[in-house]
Structures are given as C-alpha cells and as structure tokens.
Amino acid sequence: MINIAVPARICFYGDHQDYLGLPVIAGAIDRYINISAVPNNANHFEIHLKDIGTQRSIDLHDSLENVTEGDYFLSAIAILKKHELQLKEGYTLEIQGNIPVNAGLSSSSALTVAWIRFLLTSQEFPLGWTNKQVGHWAYEAEVLYFNQPGGLMDQYSIAQGGLIFIDTQTGESTKLNRGLGTLVVAESGLPKKTLEVLKNGRVYGQNAIKSIKEQYSDFKMENAQANDYEKYKHLVPSAFLEHWYAAVHNYQITKKAKTELLKAEPNPEYLGDLMNAHQMILQNQIQNTPEAMIGMMDAARKAGAFGTKIVGSGGGGSMVALTSEENKETVIEAFLSQGAKDAYEVNLISL
Template identity: 20%
Template sequence: MLSNQITTAFQQHFSASPLLVRAPGRVNLIGEHTDYNGGFVLPAAIDKEILFAVALNNTSTARLYSFDNDEHYTVELAEVERGETQWANYLKGVVAQFQRRGITVPGFDCVFGGNVPMGAGLSSSAAVECGLAFALNELLSADLKRMELARMAQLAEHEFAGVQCGIMDQFASLFGRPNHVVRLDCRSLDYEYFPFDTTACHIVLCNSGVKHSLASSEYNTRRQECEQGVAVLRQHYPQVQSLRDATLDQLQEHQAELGDVVYRRCRYVVEENARVEAACQHLIAGDLPAFGQEMYGSHAGLRDDYEVSCRELDVLVAAAQPLPGVFGARMMGGGFGGCTINLVAPDQVEAFVTAMKAAYQQELGLHLETYQTTIVGGVDVLVPSVA
C-alpha cells in the first residue's frame, strides 16, 4: 500500500512522526486551454495520487526525498532558488510562496511519491505542489484557505517550473469531490459541482506513451497568441478583457487583422467555453451521448484550430469513437502527447480496452497503457502527525 511505503521510507530516512497527506491528480472532462483565458473548465480529482510524509525538523534546512526517483535533495530555506533538479523546483516553489506571504518556513523533512503517471496529462506536478502546500499549511497552522493554496501552487509552477499554467490543475487537486465534477470559472474563481454518475459510465484513460519535447514551449506560445488576439479585439471592443468576453462574431469581423493563426486559436477558445457550458447542461439532463458529442467537438478544435494534438492522440480518439459503449473521447491536457479521456459504459470497458490496445498496435506499432479511474475528494490529511 502506497501510504505504508511512504511512511516506511520516511522513517528510514528521518526520525519524527510525519503528517501524511494525499494529493490527487486530475482529469478534465472538457474545457482545455480555457483556464488561462479566463474561461470555464470541468475537472475532477481522481484516484491517482501523490502521498506526502512531512515533519518539521528543528533546523533551517528542508531535506527532501523523492521516493519514485530514489533521490535526496537538501536546501537551506534562507536560499530557496530555482535549480537544476526539476522535481525539487516544484517543492521549492511552494516554499517560496509561503515566504513571500511573510510566513516563516522552518526546517522540514519530506518524502513524497505516488502513482500519478508522469507525462500523462494527469497533473502530477499540481499534485506535488498542492500536497506540500497543504502539508505546510497544516504543520505551520498558517490557516490559508484552499483557494489561496491553489494560487500559491500555481505561482510555484510559473516561477520555479517555468510553465505559465492556469489555475485549473491546482484547483482540481484541492477542490475535488467524490462522484462530482466541478465547473470552475477561471476568471471569478466561482465554482459549481455537478453530479457525475460513475455507475452509468466509467472514465478510461488511454496513455499515448509519448510526450513531445515541444509541449511546454508550445503551451507558452499558445498563451501569447491568445493575448495577441485579445490585444487586437480590445482596440475595437474595450470590454474584452480576455477571450472569455469575446464572441465569434467579433472574431470574424476582425479575422484579417488577427491573422489566420491567432484567429483560429481564439475561435477555439470561444467555442470551447460554449462547449463546457453545454456539457454541464447535458450532465444535469443525464444525457451522456450529448456530453460525448461536446468532447468530440473539443478534440477536433484542439487538433485543427489550436494545433496541440498529435498523430498518436488523433489515432486514439478515432479508434474509440466507433466502439460499442463509448459516449465520448478527446485528448486531455496541454497536448502533444499524454492521455485521451474516454467515457465508456461499464459493461463495455473490458472490450474497449482490448480493442484500443489492438488498434494502437496495428496503427502505430505502439503498446497502449490504459487506466481506469474513479472520482475522489481533494487534498486531505490521511494520518495526523503525533510529533
């Protein structure tokens, strides 16, 4: 059991009784690349998770151990800076956010590890950030609210990992609720839960097994292209503060000025926001086939207009669509690899997995990993510290 492994590893490397915290990864049913554009997303926390064992150590040093990498890292807390060890940057970034808020972070020991597949688009990085932020908030009695912890984790990723992510991943890890998806308005940070009937369909993830190296740089490029579009629109429509405020009519009116690429990027975001809102109404109505059609529309937009898909993801979505019991499928995450998310009738899951593995092997000669996930609650304490 993962919790026993992490606790045992902590006791082998350090001496205190740790606080044990669970931080889940996330899926996003629909609403991709909308978060940094002030739009809507529809994520859920899942049962792939990172566990943390953390205890204060009465020194001025953070002693970190990555269970999955079997690597130690030590940092003086007075000198927290971005470094060469990427996994440590996520943790140091969180510490820096506490320090910026005037909260003194004393020395601590930390062991973390989990079963969120890296590079699969399930937000292992957000789980790492949120887990440590939650643990330090508990140990230091800092009394920071979950939304503040989400913002801090997001800034840690901006400043120490160099990815200008929106807040969705961190929010989903902290705010998950069992058997519910949550629609987040990424501008106002208002949110609403919608029931997701896991007896009517299961979430199956198909991992393309690829992570193209251009993912991070292209992510930042897409963000800049959207900002360029907003700058053009704002000259004509001062009320347009983000693509959330833009309409398709406005984009079409100024298509020549925007240029083909920026126009298509902006069109995708405006259409995707509409798909999220429609998808929520389909959930209320219990109409999974209609929800699935929004997913297929999302994938087509990501492939053709936003251009963040890749052949492997497109093959997986095309293979899933005609299979019995499949309500919907699309690529999920930043793009250029990672997973597709598939909604599948429970009695068809086994046949679906078999067919998908065969199709992926036949089309691309690649082995396909799949994960069945359930929707769970957000970051929480598993075992309180007795130290």
C-alpha cells in the same frame, strides 16, 4: 508521522481556455501523489523522490534568492513565507505515487499541492486556509513566480477535488454532478510538450482577442457567442485565426457541458458528443494531438466510447474516454491495441 495524499486531475472541457480568462471543467481522479514525513531533528528537509530514485536536501534557512526555474519546492516556500510561514522543524520525506509523469494528468501540480499541504501541516503558519486558497498558492508557486504560460486550472481542481466548473477570472468554483459515466484513461507513451504548446496557445489566443479589442474596446471574451467567430474574424491576423476559432467554440462547448452537468441525471452520450467536438478543435485548431493518439482515440470510439479527448496541454501524454460500464473493457483493449502504453478505469473523487 504526517501523511498527505493529493489526486491527479483531468480537464474534460475548456483546455487552453484558462489563460484566456475563460472557464474550464475539470475533476480530481483516484491517482495520487503521496507524502509520508517524520521529524528528523535537523535544520533541513531531506526529500526522497522514490519513483525517480533521487533525493535532495532543503535548508530551513535557505535565502531563496536564487531559485532555479521550475523549482517548485523553493517557490512554494517563498510564496508561503510572504504569508508568515515559519520553518521551525526539519523532516525526512518520502514522496511517491501512481500518477504517470509527463503524461498530462498534472503530476507536477499534484506534487506542488501536496508539498504546500505538508508545509502548512508541519510548520508554523498563523493563518487559516481553504482548499481553494491552497490551489491559489500552488498556482502562484508554479505559474506566477516563474512567469510561466499556464493557467490556474490544474492547481485549483487538484486542491478542491470533485468535478468543478472554474471561473478563471475570479477563481470561483461551482460543484458539478460527478455522474459523467465510466472513465478510462490511456497513456500514449509519447512525452507531452507542455511549455511549448501552452506558450503558443496563450500567445496566439491572446493576440487574436487583442486584435479585436483594438477595434472594439468594449468587447469581452466572456460574452462571446458562437457567431462572433464569423463576426470578428476579419479583424484577426491569419496567424491567430485558428486560435480565435478555438477560443470562441471551445467556450460554447464548455458552457453547454456545464448546463448538462448541473442536471440531476446528465446524459453521458451528449457529454461524449461535446467531448468529441472539443477534441476536434484541439487537434485541428490548437494542433496539440499527434497522429498516433488520434488513431488510438478513433479506435476507442469505434469500441463504444461516447467521447474521447487528449488530456493536458498536449503534444503527447494521456487521453480520456467517456464510456459505459458495459463497454469499459472493450475501450481499454482498443487503446492498447493501437499502441497505448497503458489504459485503465479511473473515478472522480471528492476530498
């Protein structure tokens, strides 16, 4: 039997930045997608998705000529076949986990990474691979293959584990101190709107930067400073101005968080302040946070959380709170009292 366990992820700083070529800080948490598989002496994969009560079969000899949008099982096979993956043996798989679906914790990317790890483990693959490479193949399968608007943060952070600063232009990752503090995840119960929010964020952000580069061809977003918002805003069409503000200031927040998380003993209260500043931009400029979730996070902060933010693309989904061990239960109760579907402690994990 083959057993694969792949974690969920949380983006702590840099949401809606990776598709602009700007860095993010994200970490893998102890919620998992699990695959258990046994050979079935057949020419197909029989996949049982236990959590949603469905199953499907994939022929080992599928031509992959008509892959349906969002079919990451087939797109992942197509990507790996470009690197000489050979499907030689059929398996029966059971897939289940405790990552909430459509809640911003990247259950879909965790499943894609888990599927790729299964294929590499169970089939003939002539090349070696690293965790970073697994993340890149998952990014190719989910985003590039279908020309979708997301970035690479989800796949890279899930595949590599720990808490990392990801340079999204190069894919290089820097390990950070996992001593953020105590973490609480709350599920709002509101479905997120991934592609709609990501598409708007990406198009508006890229158009804002493009309008500046049309006048200053040597401008590089990775060199932007806080005062560049005012310096260049007269060049940005009004429709994109809020996303220009978000791009500049979220970038500064991410850099400050990286500096703090490279210390031997990071200050959780300072990191909470940075998280709150990031959330204010997400809800005011990116406009990805429903009023109900704003109320839940306000209650968590009043209950003692140092910082709170929405997780993932937004429009719904989950939230994370950075708090102290002594205030953990109070923060959980605050989320629940304001209508959260569930709330619980999570921990950052290494692979």
